[in-house]
Amino acid sequence: MIKLGVLGLGTVGSGVYEIVKYRSDMLKKATGEDIEIAKILVRDSSKDRGLDVAEGVMTENPDDILDNPEIDIVVEVMGGIDKAYSYIVRALKAGKHVVTANKAVISLHMEELHKLAEENNCGLLYEASVAGGIPIIKNLKEILKINKVDDIKGILNGTTNFILTKMYDEDLSFEEALSLAHKYGYAEADPTDDVEGYDAARKISILASLAYGTHASIDDVLCYGITSIRTIDVVEFKKMGFVPKLLGCSTRRDNSFSAIVEPILVEENSMFASVKDAFNLVDVLGDNLGELEFYGKGAGKEPTGNAVVMDIIDIILKNYSEFKFEVDKSISSDKGNLFTGLHYLRVSVDREEDKAAVVEKLNASGVQCKYKELERDIIIVTERISSNRIEKLAKEDLGLAKKTFAYLRIESESLVSIDQLNI
Numbered sequence: 048m049i050k051l052g053v054l055g056l057g058t059v060g061s062g063v064y065e066i067v068k069y070r071s072d073m074l075k076k077a078t079g080e081d082i083e084i085a086k087i088l089v090r091d092s093s094k095d096r097g098l099d100v101a102e103g104v105m106t107e108n109p110d111d112i113l114d115n116p117e118i119d120i121v122v123e124v125m126g127g128i129d130k131a132y133s134y135i136v137r138a139l140k141a142g143k144h145v146v147t148a149n150k151a152v153i154s155l156h157m158e159e160l161h162k163l164a165e166e167n168n169c170g171l172l173y174e175a176s177v178a179g180g181i182p183i184i185k186n187l188k189e190i191l192k193i194n195k196v197d198d199i200k201g202i203l204n205g206t207t208n209f210i211l212t213k214m215y216d217e218d219l220s221f222e223e224a225l226s227l228a229h230k231y232g233y234a235e236a237d238p239t240d241d242v243e244g245y246d247a248a249r250k251i252s253i254l255a256s257l258a259y260g261t262h263a264s265i266d267d268v269l270c271y272g273i274t275s276i277r278t279i280d281v282v283e284f285k286k287m288g289f290v291p292k293l294l295g296c297s298t299r300r301d302n303s304f305s306a307i308v309e310p311i312l313v314e315e316n317s318m319f320a321s322v323k324d325a326f327n328l329v330d331v332l333g334d335n336l337g338e339l340e341f342y343g344k345g346a347g348k349e350p351t352g353n354a355v356v357m358d359i360i361d362i363i364l365k366n367y368s369e370f371k372f373e374v375d376k377s378i379s380s381d382k383g384n385l386f387t388g389l390h391y392l393r394v395s396v397d398r399e400e401d402k403a404a405v406v407e408k409l410n411a412s413g414v415q416c417k418y419k420e421l422e423r424d425i426i427i428v429t430e431r432i433s434s435n436r437i438e439k440l441a442k443e444d445l446g447l448a449k450k451t452f453a454y455l456r457i458e459s460e461s462l463v464s465i466d467q468l469n470i
C-alpha cells in the first residue's frame with residue numbers, strides 16, 4: 048500500500064483526488080500497488096467541495112502529512128511560494144518523495160530541491176508544472192539522453208491563449224475573456240501571473256534549465272505579457288493576416304542562452320495559430336531529432352491531475368533515479384539579445400498634436416519603419432530588430448508611458464522586409 052499526502056484540494060488537487068479514487072484498478076495494474084490518499088491539507092476543511100472525502104482525511108495541519116511516517120509521497124498542489132517550498136523541503140528531508148505542479152517553486156529552487164532529493168534518495172517530479180497535461184518534461188529528459196537541444200519554443204500558458212483566442216475569434220474584451228478563464232479553473236490564484244507572462248516565464252525557465260543543464264531563473268527571462276493588447280490591435284492583426292500568441296522561447300548559442308516570454312504575431316496558417324483556447328504547444332529542436340511538437344491541454348483539473356498522477360506512478364516504479372540535474376556554471380543568460388524580428392508597434396495618443404511628436408522621435412531613432420496614423424493611434428512596423436531594441440525604442444527613444452503602447456515581434460519564415468507588409 049502506498050499512502051499519499053496531498054497538499055491542496057483546489058482545481059488540480061480535486062483532479063488528482065478523482066483519478067486516484069476512480070481509477071484505483073488501473074493504478075494497481077500500472078504499479079502493482081494499492082494507492083490511498085491518506086491525508087489532504089486545505090485551508091478550510093469545512094468548505095463543501097462536492098467531493099466524497101472520507102471522514103478524517105481532510106486536515107488544516109500540515110504536520111499531519113509532513114510528520115506522518117506512514118505517508119510515502121507528498122503531492123504539492125496548493126500553489127504559492129514560501130509555504131509550498133518549506134513543505135517540499137520538509138517532505139524531502141523526511142525521506143518522502145515529492146510530486147508537485149508548482150512552477151513558481153521549481154523555477155526558483157530547482158537546483159537546491161534536486162540536490163535535496165538526491166541526498167535523501169527521494170524522487171522529485173514536476174511534470175504538471177509545465178504545460179499542464181502535456182508530458183513535456185519526461186519527454187525532454189528522454190530526448191536529452193542523445194540530443195543536444197538548443198531551441199525550445201511554446202505556447203505555455205493556457206489562460207493567455209484562451210484570452211487571445213476569445214479576443215481574436217469571438218471579439219470578446221480582455222476582461223470578459225479573463226473572467227471566463229477564471230471560471231474554467233485555468234487561471235492562477237493571482238491571474239497577474241498569467242497575463243503578465245510570469246507563469247510562462249517560470250515554465251520556459253524550467254525547460255531551459257533542463258535542456259541546457261543550468262539553472263535559468265525567472266530573472267533570466269525577459270518577460271512581456273498581453274495586458275497591453277487592445278481591440279484596435281486585433282483589428283490590425285487580422286488585416287495583416289497574423290494571429291497573436293504569447294510564446295515562451297529559449298535559445299542557446301555556445302555558452303550563452305536567451306529566454307523570453309512575449310506576445311508574437313504568427314501567420315494565420317501556422318501551427319501555432321491553430322492552437323486555440325487553453326491548449327498548449329511545445330516545440331523542441333534536437334540536433335538528431337529535428338523538430339518535435341507536443342500538443343495538448345495546458346491547464347484545467349483533469350489534464351493537470353493526470354500529469355500529477357503519472358508522476359506518482361513514475362515515483363512508485365522508481366522511474367526518477369536515472370535523471371540527474373547537474374548544473375554547468377559556464378552557461379549564462381544574455382537576456383533576450385538572441386531574438387530578433389520585424390515588429391508591430393501601436394502607439395496611442397490622447398491628442399492629435401501628440402502624433403507629430405511621436406513620428407518625429409520615430410524618425411530620429413534610427414530604426415527603419417513604416418507607419419500609418421489612425422484617429423488616436425499610430426500603427427508602426429519596424430525593420431528586424433532585437434527584443435531589447437524594440438523595448439528601448441518604445442520606452443526610451445519614444446518615451447512612451449506604460450499602457451500607451453503595445454509591441455509584438457512578427458514571426459514569419461517568408462517575411463524579410465517591412466516592404467512586404469501591408470498596413
Ligand SMILES: NC(=O)C1=CN([C@@H]2O[C@H](COP(=O)(O)OP(=O)(O)OC[C@H]3O[C@@H](n4cnc5c(N)ncnc54)[C@H](OP(=O)(O)O)[C@@H]3O)[C@@H](O)[C@H]2O)C=CC1
Nearest residue numbers: 055056057058059089090091124125126148149346347351
Ligand atoms: N489550475 C491549473 O490548471 C494548473 C495549476 N497548476 C499549479 O498547481 C497548483 C495548484 O493550482 P490550483 O489547483 O489551480 O489552485 P487552487 O487555488 O484551485 O487550489 C489551491 C488549494 O490549496 C489549498 N491551499 C492553498 N494554500 C494553502 C495553505 N497555505 N495551507 C493549506 N492549504 C492551502 C487551498 O485550500 P482551500 O480550498 O481550503 O482554500 C486549495 O484547496 C499551483 O501551483 C498552480 O500553479 C499547474 C498546472 C495547471
Ligand SMILES: N[C@@H](CC=O)C(=O)O
Nearest residue numbers: 204205206233235346
Ligand atoms: N494558469 C496556468 C495553469 C497551468 O499551468 C495556465 O493558464 O497555463
